[in-house]
Amino acid sequence: MNCQVFISGGGIGGLLLGYKLAAQGICVCVIEQLAKPSHVYKGELLQPKSLALLKEAGLLSKVEKCGQKIHHIDVVELDNDENDVLMKMKLGYEQLSPFINYALMVPHEELKEIIRNEAMKLDEFTFIAPARLIGFENSRAIVEKDKKSFHIKADYFIGAEGRRSPTRDQMRLKLKKKHYNHQYLTATLPRPPALTEGKIISTHNRFIGLFPLPNQQVRTVYLINHGEYPLIKKKGLRFLQKEFNELAPELLEYTLALNDWSKIQLMTPLTYHVNRYVDNHFAIIGDAAHAVHPIAGQGMNLAMQDAAILGELLCSVYQSHHERPSLKAYEHVRRKRNEFVLKISDQSALLYSFRFHLFQRLRIRSMKNLGNDHRLHFKHILNISGLGLSHLSLGDYFVQSSLLPARKKPLKNLSRYFFNKENDYPWKY
Numbered sequence: 001m002n003c004q005v006f007i008s009g010g011g012i013g014g015l016l017l018g019y020k021l022a023a024q025g026i027c028v029c030v031i032e033q034l035a036k037p038s039h040v041y042k043g044e045l046l047q048p049k050s051l052a053l054l055k056e057a058g059l060l061s062k063v064e065k066c067g068q069k070i071h072h073i074d075v076v077e078l079d080n081d082e083n084d085v086l087m088k089m090k091l092g093y094e095q096l097s098p099f100i101n102y103a104l105m106v107p108h109e110e111l112k113e114i115i116r117n118e119a120m121k122l123d124e125f126t127f128i129a130p131a132r133l134i135g136f137e138n139s140r141a142i143v144e145k146d147k148k149s150f151h152i153k154a155d156y157f158i159g160a161e162g163r164r165s166p167t168r169d170q171m172r173l174k175l176k177k178k179h180y181n182h183q184y185l186t187a188t189l190p191r192p193p194a195l196t197e198g199k200i201i202s203t204h205n206r207f208i209g210l211f212p213l214p215n216q217q218v219r220t221v222y223l224i225n226h227g228e229y230p231l232i233k234k235k236g237l238r239f240l241q242k243e244f245n246e247l248a249p250e251l252l253e254y255t256l257a258l259n260d261w262s263k264i265q266l267m268t269p270l271t272y273h274v275n276r277y278v279d280n281h282f283a284i285i286g287d288a289a290h291a292v293h294p295i296a297g298q299g300m301n302l303a304m305q306d307a308a309i310l311g312e313l314l315c316s317v318y319q320s321h322h323e324r325p326s327l328k329a330y331e332h333v334r335r336k337r338n339e340f341v342l343k344i345s346d347q348s349a350l351l352y353s354f355r356f357h358l359f360q361r362l363r364i365r366s367m368k369n370l371g372n373d374h375r376l377h378f379k380h381i382l383n384i385s386g387l388g389l390s391h392l393s394l395g396d397y398f399v400q401s402s403l404l405p406a407r408k409k410p411l412k413n414l415s416r417y418f419f420n421k422e423n424d425y426p427w428k429y
C-alpha cells in the first residue's frame with residue numbers, strides 16, 4: 001500500500017493531523033491499534049489555542065455543540081479544621097479578548113469521533129483499525145492487522161502513538177521520565193446546576209478540582225499520595241464521599257453516585273520531553289514526544305498544536321514548487337513552546353505537592369498577588385491558553401513573591417503578546 005503521509009496512532013494528534021492533510025488533498029493513511037473507543041479518561045479541557053485551531057479547520061461549531069464552556073476557574077484555599085475560606089480568586093480566560101476567551105470541556109472520545117467522522121468524508125483519508133505499527137523496514141512501515149503483516153510505503157512517517165511509540169524507537173530517541181510524589185483519582189459525577197465554571201479547592205493537605213462537563217456532569221480530580229490508593233480502597237467509598245463533601249459541600253448528594261470503584265480511575269502524572277522531534281522523513285507529535293503533568297490540562301492541547309503546525313508545514317512541502325521547507329521547522333516552532341508549558345505545569349504541580357501549612361501560606365500569597373496584579377494575571381492565563389508565550393520578568397517575580405506591591409497599571413498593546421501567523425508558520429515568511 002502507498003500513501004504520501006503515514007500516521008501511526010489515531011489519537012487526538014494523529015486524527016487532527018490526518019484531517020488537516022487530507023483536507024488539503026494530501027493522501028494520508030492513519031492506523032489505530034484499538035478497534036473501538038477507549039473508556040480511559042484522557043483529558044477533556046480544550047484551551048483557547050486548540051479552539052482557535054479547530055475554528056481554522058472548520059470544526060469548532062460541531063465541537064462546541066458537545067462541550068461546556070469555561071470562562072474562569074475559581075481558586076479557593078480552605079482552612080482544614082474550620083473549613084473557613086482563607087483565599088478565593090478567579091483565574092479568568094475573559095482577559096484574552098478579542099481572541100477566543102474561554103476554554104471548553106469536551107469528552108475526549110466525542111472530540112475524536114467528530115474529527116474522525118469529518119476526515120472519513122474525504123477521499124484522501126484512509127483509516128485502518130484495528131491495526132498496529134510494529135516497526136520499519138527499507139523505508140516502509142510494517143503494520144499488523146488480523147495477525148497478518150503488510151507494508152505501507154510513504155514519503156513521510158509520523159509517530160502519534162502516545163506514550164509508547166515505535167516511531168520514537170526507530171528514531172533512537174531516549175526518554176528521561178520524571179515521576180511525582182502524588183497521583184490523582186478521577187471520576188465523572190452528576191453536576192449541581194450552579195456549578196458551571198471550573199473550581200480548584202485545596203487545604204494544606206488536600207486538593208480537589210471540579211470541571212463541568214456537558215449533560216449536567218462534572219469531572220472531579222482528587223489528589224492522593226503516590227501509592228495511597230490501596231489504603232483508600234480499604235477505607236471505603238464512604239470515606240471518599242466524605243472527603244469530596246468536606247472540600248466541595250456543593251457536591252453533597254451528588255457524591256452518592258460515587259458508588260463503585262469501577263467509576264474511579266487512578267491517574268499517575270509523568271513528565272518527559274525528547275530532544276528531537278524530527279529525523280529525516282520521520283517525525284513524532286503529541287505524547288510520543290512529550291508528556292506533561294495533567295494539573296494545567298495541557299496534554300491533548302499540545303498534541304493538537306503539534307499536529308496543526310506539522311500539518312501546515314507538510315502542506316507547504318507538497319505545495320512548494322521551489323525549495324521545500326525542512327520538517328525541522330516544525331521542531332523549531334513547537335519544541336520551545338512545549339518545553340515552556342512543561343515547565344509551568346511542573347511548577348504548578350509542585351505548588352500542590354508538599355502538604356504542609358507553610359506551602360499553603362506560600363501558595364495563598366502567590367495566588368493573591370497574581371489576582372491583584374493585572375500583568376501577572378494576564379501572562380499566566382496567556383501562557384496556559386497556548387495563544388502566546390510570555391516569560392515572567394524580574395518585576396513579575398518580585399510582585400508574585402510580595403517583594404514589590406501589585407501594579408495597578410495594566411499592560412498596554414496586548415496583541416503583541418499573542419502568536420501571529422509569522423510565529424506559527426515562520427517558513428512561509
Ligand SMILES: Cc1cc2nc3c(=O)[nH]c(=O)nc-3n(C[C@H](O)[C@H](O)[C@H](O)COP(=O)(O)OP(=O)(O)OC[C@H]3O[C@@H](n4cnc5c(N)ncnc54)[C@H](O)[C@@H]3O)c2cc1C
Nearest residue numbers: 009011012013033042043133161162286287298299300303
Ligand atoms: C490517564 C490520563 C489522563 C490524562 N489527563 C489529561 C488531562 O486532564 N488533560 C489533558 O489535556 N491531557 C490529559 N492526558 C494527556 C492526553 O490524554 C494526551 O496528552 C493526549 O491524548 C495526547 O494525544 P496523542 O494523540 O499524542 O496520544 P494518544 O491520545 O495517547 O493517542 C495515541 C493513539 O495511538 C494508538 N497507538 C499506540 N501505539 C500504536 C501502534 N503501535 N500502532 C497503532 N496505533 C497505536 C493508541 O491506541 C492511541 O489511540 C491524560 C493522559 C492519560 C493517559
